[in-house]
Structures are given as structure tokens and as C-alpha cells.
Amino acid sequence: MSDPDVLVVGAGAGGALAAWGLVQQGVRVTLLETGPRFEPARYETYAQDFEVRASPFARFESDPAQRSYESGEGEPLDPAFAELTSRTPTLYARPPRPGARREPFLWSRALGVGGSTLHYQAEAHRFPAHAFRMRTERGVAADWPLAYEELAPFYERVEKLLGVAGDARNPWKPPRGPYPYPAHPLSRASRRLAEGARKLGWEALPNPVAILPRAAPGRAPCHYCNGCVRGCPVGAKGSVDVAVLPEAERTGRLQIVTGFHASRLEHAKDGRITGVIGFDAEGREQRHRARAVVLAAGAIETPRILLNSAGGAHAKGVGNANDQVGRHLMETLYVLRYASFDARLETWAGIPLDFRIWNGNGAAGPGEVPHGIVLGALASVFEGPVGTALEGVPGLGRAHREQLARRFGATLALLGVAEQLPRSENRVVLGQGRDRFGAPLARVETRLDAGDLAALRLAWRRLGQLAEAAGVAAETGQVTAYDQPNASHVAGTCRMGDDPEQSVVDRVGALHGRPELVVADASVLVTEGAGDSPSLTLQALALRAAEALAARARRGEV
Amino acid sequence: MRLGRRRLLGSLLYGLAALVGGAPARWLAAHAEPLVTPRPLFSPGSRRLLAVFADAIVPEWNGHPSGGAGDFAARFEALAAETAGRSDSYGRFFERFVRAVDAEVTLLPGPPDRAALAALFERWHREFRTEPKPSFGAQFFEMLRRDVMRTYYATPAGWRSVDYHGPAHRATPDGGHHA
Numbered sequence: 001m002s003d004p005d006v007l008v009v010g011a012g013a014g015g016a017l018a019a020w021g022l023v024q025q026g027v028r029v030t031l032l033e034t035g036p037r038f039e040p041a042r043y044e045t046y047a048q049d050f051e052v053r054a055s056p057f058a059r060f061e062s063d064p065a066q067r068s069y070e071s072g073e074g075e076p077l078d079p080a081f082a083e084l085t086s087r088t089p090t091l092y093a094r095p096p097r098p099g100a101r102r103e104p105f106l107w108s109r110a111l112g113v114g115g116s117t118l119h120y121q122a123e124a125h126r127f128p129a130h131a132f133r134m135r136t137e138r139g140v141a142a143d144w145p146l147a148y149e150e151l152a153p154f155y156e157r158v159e160k161l162l163g164v165a166g167d168a169r170n171p172w173k174p175p176r177g178p179y180p181y182p183a184h185p186l187s188r189a190s191r192r193l194a195e196g197a198r199k200l201g202w203e204a205l206p207n208p209v210a211i212l213p214r215a216a217p218g219r220a221p222c223h224y225c226n227g228c229v230r231g232c233p234v235g236a237k238g239s240v241d242v243a244v245l246p247e248a249e250r251t252g253r254l255q256i257v258t259g260f261h262a263s264r265l266e267h268a269k270d271g272r273i274t275g276v277i278g279f280d281a282e283g284r285e286q287r288h289r290a291r292a293v294v295l296a297a298g299a300i301e302t303p304r305i306l307l308n309s310a311g312g313a314h315a316k317g318v319g320n321a322n323d324q325v326g327r328h329l330m331e332t333l334y335v336l337r338y339a340s341f342d343a344r345l346e347t348w349a350g351i352p353l354d355f356r357i358w359n360g361n362g363a364a365g366p367g368e369v370p371h372g373i374v375l376g377a378l379a380s381v382f383e384g385p386v387g388t389a390l391e392g393v394p395g396l397g398r399a400h401r402e403q404l405a406r407r408f409g410a411t412l413a414l415l416g417v418a419e420q421l422p423r424s425e426n427r428v429v430l431g432q433g434r435d436r437f438g439a440p441l442a443r444v445e446t447r448l449d450a451g452d453l454a455a456l457r458l459a460w461r462r463l464g465q466l467a468e469a470a471g472v473a474a475e476t477g478q479v480t481a482y483d484q485p486n487a488s489h490v491a492g493t494c495r496m497g498d499d500p501e502q503s504v505v506d507r508v509g510a511l512h513g514r515p516e517l518v519v520a521d522a523s524v525l526v527t528e529g530a531g532d533s534p535s536l537t538l539q540a541l542a543l544r545a546a547e548a549l550a551a552r553a554r555r556g557e558v
Numbered sequence: 559m560r561l562g563r564r565r566l567l568g569s570l571l572y573g574l575a576a577l578v579g580g581a582p583a584r585w586l587a588a589h590a591e592p593l594v595t596p597r598p599l600f601s602p603g604s605r606r607l608l609a610v611f612a613d614a615i616v617p618e619w620n621g622h623p624s625g626g627a628g629d630f631a632a633r634f635e636a637l638a639a640e641t642a643g644r645s646d647s648y649g650r651f652f653e654r655f656v657r658a659v660d661a662e663v664t665l666l667p668g669p670p671d672r673a674a675l676a677a678l679f680e681r682w683h684r685e686f687r688t689e690p691k692p693s694f695g696a697q698f699f700e701m702l703r704r705d706v707m708r709t710y711y712a713t714p715a716g717w718r719s720v721d722y723h724g725p726a727h728r729a730t731p732d733g734g735h736h737a
Contacts, residue, residue: 046725051713225725348722383712385720390704401719408720 003031004255005553007276008294009262009305011035012115013535014521014542015296016240016248017158020356022294022545023253027553030288031245032260035060035112040242042233051386055230055426057110057119066111069300069442070431074102077483081453084335084460084482088391099481105331105444107300108488113256114241115298116488117535119351121228121380122210122237124164125532126155129174131372132420134527138363138370140451141421144526145498145507148174154540159208161247162238163216164536166208172358181213184222187350189412192341193377194355196470202359207376209351210238210536216291218246224350226380238293260286262301263439264309265293265517271313272403273517278435292516292549292558296542299329299490299523303428304442306494306504319511322501325494326429328422330528331446331487333371335416335459335480338392340407342473347412352380359463371455372530381413392476413477414467416459417531420452420555422492446485456482489534494523496541509545516558520545 008019011033019029044053051483060066077100099432103241110118129148134141165181183206186194194204203476214221219242220234228237235242250256259281266275266287275289295302305325307317319325341555355375381390385408392411393403431443448456460480467475481487497503500512505524511517520542529537552558710716717724 048714048724049708050725052708052712069736227725344721385716385722386708389711390706405720408722 003289004028005290006030006292006294006549007032007288007290008296008520009255009276010115010296010298010301010521011113011240011245012296012298012521013117013120013240014350014538015115016117016244017161017296017539017542018294018296018399018518018520018546019254020161020244020248021543022550023248023251025547025550026253027550028253028256029060029248031254031256032067032262032278033111033113033256033258033345034261035110035258037113037256037258037331038118038231038241040231040233041236043233045225045227045230045233048329049386050191050227050230051383055119057112057231058446061109061111065436067433067441068304068435069428069444070106070433071105071444071446072486073104074483075447076101078453081457081482084453084456084478084480086477086479086482086484088477088479096101099457102448102483102485104295105446106484106486107444107490108486109298112241113245113258114239117239118241119229120232120239120488120533120535121378122239123353123533124159124162124166124208124210124238124536125529125534126152126173126176126208127529127532127534127537128172128358128372129535130361131527131529131532134370140370141527142495142497143504145503146494151537151540151544152176153355154544155536157542158536158539159210162210162243162536162539163212163237164210164241164355165213167206170205170358172361179208181289182352184209184211184213184351185352187224187346187379189341189345189347189379190355190377192345193414193466193470196466196468197357199469200465202357202375202466204355204357207351207353207356209353210243211351212236212238219243222351222385226348226350226352227383228352229380257288260288260538261435261437262297262305263437264305265318267309267312267314267318269312271514273318273514283437292518292553293522294518294520294546294549296519296521298521299493299525300428300442300444302519302521302523303493304430304440307430308439309429312396318517319494319504319514324502324504326427327424328492328495329426329428329444329446329490330420330492330525331481331485332489333448333452333456333459333481334486335418335456335463336381336478337416337460337463337475338381338411338413338477339467339472340392340411340474340476341471342406342410344409345412345548346409348381348382348384348409350379352378354379354416360458369418369451369455371421371451372528372532373416373418373455373459373462374531375466376415376417378413378415382411394476407476410473414463414472416463417481418423418452418455418459419528419531420448420455422495422527423449428493448482453482456480489528489532491522491525491528491538496524496525497526508548509541510552515549515552518545518549 005028006022008015008029008031011031015031017029022029038056044050047053110116112118130137132144132148135143160180163181164179165183166179167183168176168178197204214217218235222236260278262276262278264277265273266277267273275287275295276293277287281287295305297305301447306319306325309318310316317325355376357375373532382392388408388411389404393400393407424447428442428444430440433439433441494504494509496505505511505519509518509524511519522538524541525534
């Protein structure tokens with residue numbers, strides 16, 4: 001088979017949209033993916049002991065052979081924010097150690113065709129308009145090189161492709177037309193929390209999600225099993241392996257290669273990017289060549305590949321002449337407060353994240369922060385009775401059983417997500433360790449600053465207000481990014497911008513000075529979208545980047 | 559040597575039944591061993607219970623056949639004492655465990671669910687055949703608690719106890735069920 005026109009590295013949220021966008025333009029694409037291809041029909045969501053089984057994605061991800069990054073012990077915890085300390089309700093919870101430090105950074109991802117959309121909860125947020133103008137409107141971070149209005153048409157197309165259900169009436173977002181599908185009804189627990197929000201003058205609005213409320217070709221409607229994180233066995237969730245790639249494959253212009261670990265870029269003497277060098281599952285080195293390459297391996301792997309490609313015309317790494325690759329890492333600032341109601345609310349059913357409270361996204365008032373904050377609830381935090389028995393209720397024996405009977409179906413996690421502002425010193429570099437192929441691991445260097453902690457504290461306090469207003473009977477524990485950096489949303493390490501000295505890629509995702517190399521994942525985000533989930537935005541950007549690349553190719557610029 | 563599931567199950571249930579039912583003195587005397595460490599961590603009652611569990615869960619230890627429960631207990635206690643700074647809390651936990659275990663016994667499901675329990679015992683068997691680590695003592699009970707609950711609440715018997723219908727046949731966001 002002849003070389004494709006374009007290689008796309010990573011079959012996740014961004015890579016799939018880039019591949020889809022390219023093949024629609026008549027471009028021949030090979031999509032390279034480290035992980036396997038999963039069969040949704042084989043997901044074990046309905047197994048009697050599903051809670052005890054590791055998800056298929058976790059099984060693959062936890063394989064030590066897949067290790068690709070390292071991170072040292074975190075910074076010392078600031079005791080002034082001790083109320084944010086994580087504690088679980090189980091018998092084995094231990095008080096924080098004196099002089100405790102933040103846990104090592106943990107990247108929560110999924111490897112495979114579908115990437116992290118395999119385990120995501122399908123939130124499909126358009127960033128608010130101010131998120132693109134944080135420097136101008138809030139005096140912090142940086143402005144994007146494009147405005148919301150430029151991205152809106154791409155948002156709309158991606159929403160249609162994924163099958164997003166939502167309610168267009170949201171005063172915290174720019175005006176828009178109707179979603180492809182109407183919003184899902186709120187679960188019983190969410191309605192209870194919405195009542196609490198109303199008492200506080202807040203509004204719990206339906207969360208837009210890429211989850212079908214009614215059938216579409218090849219996809220069944222959601223049956224509210226709450227198990228999105230384990231993969232959707234009926235295709236209701238718009239993970240890209242289900243909602244995007246099959247259509248792209250039907251064009252005959254997309255080839256998907258699994259089990260290929262991209263390690264570095266091949267480049268010519270003049271610096272032109274000519275291909276991707278990596279290893280197959282047996283550890284044999286392989287090269288794929290094409291006229292252009294799209295990197296979509298995520299905000300840690302993408303900079304690792306760029307930095308690991310140093311040599312020749314790219315002495316400091318591809319795209320790193322100005323030492324910008326890997327900088328401005330943004331992690332996920334989250335707060336989970338476990339809350340039990342005095343009434344059974346069947347918290348194990350429904351859409352896991354079916355509402356959001358955006359009231360923290362206005363301009364910062366007294367006692368507030370310029371960061372965006374969103375609130376909600378994660379009903380699926382304990383899954384079913386096993387999870388609740390182990391993590392939601394302390395103790396043993398009869399007392400445990402009695403408490404479990406009260407709390408099962410009545411317990412959830414109140415969730416707050418605060419935006420982390422980008423800082424140059426939070427970054428991905430090459431570490432000392434090596435992966436199984438001998439390439440340097442990425443080293444994640446990230447710390448919370450006073451602004452991050454203030455944002456976390458504000459989210460924590462607002463969740464406390466929400467708990468009280470909603471009549472939560474007991475709070476039984478909490479986990480927060482203060483000491484547990486479990487980041488599912490990682491972004492910013494190849495930021496987009498007009499100035500090559502302050503950014504890595506241009507406004508359409510192409511490397512400054514190298515139009516044949518495009519980045520199409522969360523690496524390009526300039527800010528984190530006021531606490532919203534980044535997947536829809538990076539997908540819209542990926543589609544936009546793919547079409548720009550195709551246009552450049554047609555003009556002979558690539 | 560691997561013991562059969564039937565023996566593992568029978569041994570554990572017998573031991574627990576003995577404990578709950580008043581523990582025949584002769585049986586306990588056969589399993590209780592004198593303290594072998596200068597610093598007693600467990601009460602005699604705790605120690606006997608540990609022996610019961612050891613006999614059921616660790617039928618083979620360090621080359622000893624099933625009768626090596628006492629040897630296991632001694633090693634276990636020594637290891638707990640070595641766990642610097644954690645021995646006291648560990649001992650207190652064990653005492654709480656003893657008080658709670660009678661209620662835990664009632665969690666053991668009936669015959670339809672015993673296959674799952676047998677698999678659980680097999681796992682314990684495998685785990686405890688490995689060399690102990692300094693953190694072994696704390697892990698022992700953490701594992702015990704986790705495994706009992708994971709086994710029980712992943713069965714229809716456990717679901718019934720919390721009025722749960724299982725992971726299938728969910729159809730409405732309110733948790734209503736449609737066949």
C-alpha cells in the first residue's frame with residue numbers, strides 16, 4: 001500500500017476528528033494508535049460483579065509496559081488550606097501526615113481506539129466566550145488567537161456528529177441554536193440538588209452530553225445505567241470509536257493501525273517532517289511516512305514526541321526553538337465531596353453528570369476568583385453496592401450493614417471543577433526514566449499556586465453551601481486536587497498563538513514554520529474553559545485544523 | 559499444596575461458627591498457641607480468632623501444612639510488632655474486628671452464592687502463600703474486609719439486602735426498571 005497523505009498519531013478525541021475531517025476532504029489518512037480496538041458489545045457493564053472487574057481500559061492502561069510518564073513527589077501541602085485534605089469514609093482512612101506533600105501527578109487516560117472518550121462521561125461543553133479572552137476580560141492568563149465566534153460553526157458540526165443532547169437556554173454561554181437532541185431529564189438526585197441550588201439563587205442547568213436520548217443509525221438510546229466510565233455497550237455514548245471513526249472508515253480513505261507506539265518524528269535535513277518512527281507491539285521499530293503529520297496523542301504524549309525528536313534542524317526538539325513545548329500545562333482542579341441524603345434517590349441510575357451550575361463563571365466579585373468554577377454532582381462515584389460498601393460506608397459488621405442500607409442509593413459526590421490558569425513553569429519535559437522502547441519518559445512538573453488553591457477553596461465552599469441547601473444529611477469524605485492530582489483533563493503544553501515566542505502552534509494548529517505538522521489535541525488549548533470539559537473544544541479545533549491542513553495541501557503548501 | 563475449596567469453606571465456616579456459638583473449649587485449645595513475642599499485641603481471644611482464620615485462610619505457610627496455624631500466628635504477630643508506629647492502631651483495629659465479626663458472619667450468603675466465596679478463598683490462599691511484607695498485618699484485614707464485601711455485594715443475596723435490582727434492566731433516569 002502506498003504512503004497515505006497524512007499520518008494522525010492518536011485515535012482519541014482530537015485524532016479521530018482530525019482523521020474524519022481529512023477524509024471528508026478526500027485526503028488519505030493512516031491513524032496510528034498505541035492501544036487496541038475495543039468491542040463495545042463485550043463491555044462488562046451488565047456483569048453481576050461488574051464493580052469488581054476492572055474496566056477494559058483500566059486493564060490496558062495499568063499495564064506497566066504502557067508507562068509513558070513520571071512525576072516526583074509533589075510540593076509540600078499548604079496547611080492554610082487543610083480543609084481541602086482528602087479523606088475517605090472507610091475504616092482505613094488515615095489522618096494526613098505532618099509535613100505531607102502532594103501525591104505524585106496521576107494522568108487519568110484511556111489508551112485505545114477512542115482514547116479517553118472511551119471512559120469519559122461525555123460532557124460536551126462549548127467554552128464560554130470569555131474563556132477565549134481571559135487576558136482582556138479577566139486580566140489573567142492569555143487570550144486565544146481566535147474568538148468563540150470563529151469556533152462556533154465547528155462546535156455545531158461536532159455536536160451533530162457526536163449526537164449531543166442539551167438545552168440551548170444557558171445564560172452563561174453565548175446564544176446558540178438548538179442542540180441535535182433535547183436534554184435528558186434530570187435524575188432524582190439531581191432534581192434534589194437543583195432545588196438546593198435554587199434556594200441559593202443558582203441554577204442547575206441540564207448538562208450537554210454526547211449521549212443519545214433516542215436511537216440513531218447504529219446506536220441505541222441511553223438506558224441510564226450510569227456506567228459511562230466503563231464504556232457504553234449500546235453505543236449511546238458518543239465516544240469517537242462509535243460516533244466518528246466508522247463513518248470515516250466507510251469513505252475507504254482511512255486506515256487504522258493499532259498497537260503502534262509513536263516514539264518520535266522523522267525529519268529531513270531541511271527540517272521538514274517526513275514521518276513517524278515508533279514500535280509495534282512486538283517492539284520492532286517501524287516507520288510511517290506521509291506528506292503531513294497530525295499529532296493528537298494528548299497533552300503529555302504530544303510534547304514528549306516533539307521533544308524526543310530532537311536532532312538535525314530541530315536541535316531542541318521539533319517546534320521547540322523557543323523553549324515553549326511542554327510549558328503551560330494545565331491539570332484538573334477538582335473537588336469531590338461525598339454526600340448522603342436521608343432519602344433513597346437511586347443515585348446509581350441516570351446520566352452520571354446530568355447537570356451543571358455555572359453561576360461561578362461570572363466576572364469575579366468580592367471573595368471570588370477570576371478562574372471559572374462549575375459545580376455539579378457525580379452520581380456514579382461509588383457505582384453500585386460494592387463501591388458504596390467499600391468506599392461510602394465505614395466499619396464492619398452489623399453497623400456497617402445498617403449504614404449501608406441507609407446510604408446506598410442515597411450517596412453521591414458533589415463535584416466542583418475550577419479552572420487552572422496556565423503558568424510557564426508547570427510543564428512536561430523529558431525525564432530520566434525510559435519507556436519499554438528505550439525512549440525518555442515524559443516528566444510532569446506541576447505545582448499549585450495561591451490562585452489555584454483559592455479557586456479550589458471557593459469550589460469547596462460552594463459545594464458546602466449546596467450540600468446544606470439541598471438537605472444533605474451527612475458528608476462522609478472528600479477527595480480533592482489539593483493533595484490528589486488525578487488529572488483527566490490535561491491541556492496547554494503546545495499552546496496556540498500568533499507569536500512563535502509565546503506559543504507552539506498557530507491559530508489553525510500548525511507548528512509555527514512547519515505547516516506539515518499539526519497538533520490536534522488538548523495541548524493547543526490556551527486556557528481551560530472556565531472549568532468546562534475540554535473535549536468538545538479540542539474536537540472542534542481538531543476539525544478546524546484538519547480542514548485548514550487539507551486546504552494548505554490543495555494549495556501545494558504542504 | 560493447594561487445599562480444595564470445600565475444605566477451605568468448611569474450615570472457615572466452622573471456625574466462625576465456633577466463635578459465634580461459644581467456641582468449644584477443646585477445639586480452641588487445639589488451635590491456641592502460647593505467645594511467642596515478648597510484647598503481646600493480641601488478647602488471647604483475638605489470638606484464637608486469628609488462629610481460626612489462619613487455619614482457614616492459610617492452610618500452608620512456610621512449608622508447614624495445615625497444622626501450621628500457630629506458626630502463622632507467631633509470624634503474623636512478629637510482623638505486626640515490626641510495623642513501626644502502626645502496631646498500636648493495628649491492634650486496636652483487630653479488637654474492633656473481633657467485636658464486629660459476629661455480625662459479619664451473617665453476611666456470609668447461603669448456598670447459591672458459595673461458589674463466589676470459594677473463589678474468594680482461593681484468592682486468599684494465593685495471596686498468603688507469598689512472603690509477608692512489613693505492611694502485611696494491616697493489609698490482612700483490609701483485604702479481608704474488601705474481599706468479603708466485594709463478594710457478598712456482587713451477588714443477588716447482597717443486592718436484596720440493600721433493595722437493589724442489579725446492573726441490568728435499568729431504563730429510566732429515576733432508577734425505574736423495565737424488563
